[in-house]
């Protein structure tokens with residue numbers, strides 16, 4: 001999404017630039033910002049024109065997912081329909097590739113190469129050749145981008161020199177020649193996000209951070225002042241933000257005009273979600289948006305979290321969105337089978353963090369969290385640095401002191417906060433080393449780990465020896481030993497007093513998505529809520545927040561002469577952990593399908609499904625579960641599934657992996 005926006009933006013910058021051309025020759029030229037570059041030696045970026053008024057822009061973009069060269073061109077009279085733009089691949093001193101049309105025309109396959117000392121040659125496959133020269137530099141120019149961060153418009157105050165603006169386009173760029181000393185006052189209307197003002201003097205770049213205030217330079221003999229227009233703003237502005245309703249999440253944005261842009265995403269599972277794209281105008285009297293032409297699509301993801309497919313279910317959806325004073329909105333979708341209204345609540349992110357936030361395999365870290373998070377970093381007994389949310393750390397210190405003083409138990413912090421970027425690093429390293437498949441099965445999806453919150457703490461402990469020295473009990477397999485069960489019991493009993501809960505309970509893997517971890521605790525900032533959860537056996541944070549307890553799961557792993565019950569429990573845990581990423585599904589029973597399902601035939605089928613796999617054993621588990629009425633995706637809503645199959649396989653030296661599921 002971000003990439004598309006950036007490209008659109010870059011294209012529109014060029015269009016806006018082109019719109020200015022021809023109207024006021026003295027002001028149409030734009031000096032090239034001298035950007036810092038870490039890309040290859042091909043540095044000829046900037047704005048170019050040829051003698052027929054065709055235009056070309058070459059820009060190094062590094063704020064997109066995959067940095068590269070953005071090339072835009074206008075080859076003809078029509079600013080939109082004769083415009084093309086896109087990312088081109090670099091081969092030595094040539095850029096090559098396809099440029100999608102900004103209008104209705106076909107994409108162009110082009111090469112852009114250096115010509116002479118400063119020119120560029122654009123060759124269109126099967127078409128014309130264009131010779132471009134850099135645009136003339138004026139003595140001084142202010143170049144204003146609105147929308148590099150957000151969306152908005154700019155205008156000028158009465159009596160001031162006006163930048164050329166095409167009111168048709170919400171993405172605005174404008175430039176003004178400031179060769180004459182003067183004060184120029186512009187008015188900016190940021191409707192969402194901020195205004196990015198960039199100015200150059202004598203070709204030198206004086207770019208600023210995104211901002212909307214004053215732009216001046218001590219050495220300059222002119223000043224440009226930008227200010228917000230207090231008299232105007234898009235009414236949707238009052239409602240932009242992120243919203244949540246049960247499992248569905250929504251984003252309300254506003255772009256250049258008075259429309260509201262609303263996206264609703266409703267996960268059916270970790271690998272599938274339904275998505276609505278709604279655009280409509282807000283009636284300011286009733287705070288109602290009556291929309292049509294809404295697209296509903298089903299988006300599927302692969303194991304790496306990348307979009308695998310997006311298919312439109314319909315493109316003519318209608319409905320209403322009504323905003324309320326209490327920060328909620330009600331959504332009524334006419335096409336919905338149940339026809340019911342959904343109430344979305346605004347998710348606050350800017351002011352501090354929500355200590356009760358749910359982050360698991362289905363629920364990502366809330367937006368804005370990493371900006372709002374306050375942490376402390378400490379060094380533990382084995383010399384590792386650990387970053388923890390500040391209040392969670394204060395509470396942990398009290399817990400630690402209590403355990404030391406009263407129980408002779410010495411706990412330490414193994415790890416706590418991991419940023420999304422750090423998780424992505426781990427993921428990337430694993431992909432490089434072991435391949436994408438293995439990484440997806442081993443590493444938590446960036447964005448979906450509770451450790452991102454800073455509120456999840458992994459403990460370990462130290463045993464005090466007779467001579468007063470300490471031995472660290474640090475590795476998971478050591479901490480899980482039966483001999484330490486009492487120590488964990490003592491620790492767990494004290495958690496709630498300090499606002500912590502034990503997060504991944506034994507037997508609740510189908511809800512939490514994780515196997516039992518005695519060391520992983522979660523801070524809730526409320527001893528009362530923590531006490532309520534910890535005093536109810538088997539109650540997970542998921543159930544507490546949903547206000548209901550899931551029923552017991554009937555387990556039957558008997559009747560195998562191939563596998564021990566322990567081996568089948570391992571297979572069951574893999575299935576239960578995976579089950580937790582099927583939103584709204586309530587697991588009722590899980591059982592072993594029998595040895596006949598674990599045949600050689602099954603094994604070779606499973607090996608054929610997983611490229612390069614050399615599984616030596618297969619097992620099938622069956623589950624009964626119920627989907628809820630709201631489930632999206634391929635599973636039927638409000639349906640009792642029986643004998644839903646899970647096919648697992650393993651190699652000599654690895655654990656069970658789920659290779660296939662379904663009927």
Ligand SMILES: [Zn+2]
Pocket residue numbers: 451456457458520
């Ligand atoms: Zn953990």
